[in-house]
Amino acid sequence: MLLKIIIINIILIDNKISVVKNMTKPLSDIIEETTKSTSLTDFAAKNGLIESxxxxxxxxxxxxxxxxxxxxxxxxxxxxxxxxK
Structure with missing residues (x-):
């Protein structure tokens, strides 16, 4: 049980460090990383994509x-x- 708590805390700390690192990155880098990791299907599902x-x-x-x-x-x-208009 103690090991489980330690692992969860390590994961939480790692996630917080990632957030802080992202705060110091230029927005263009974050957008580029997000675009690369998000497929068009995922984007469409989240944002209601409609073909023109x-x-x-x-x-x-x-x-x-x-x-x-x-x-x-x-x-x-x-x-x-x-x-x-």
Missing amino acids: QKLLGTSGKIAIEHRGEIYQLRQTRTGKLILT
């Missing part, structure tokens, strides 16, 4: 109501997305 083609349909554009305002999201000829 499914959202825009064959017309390539969609109207979005947000807080009483209407916005248009459309795909350009070069494949980029533009959101306009």
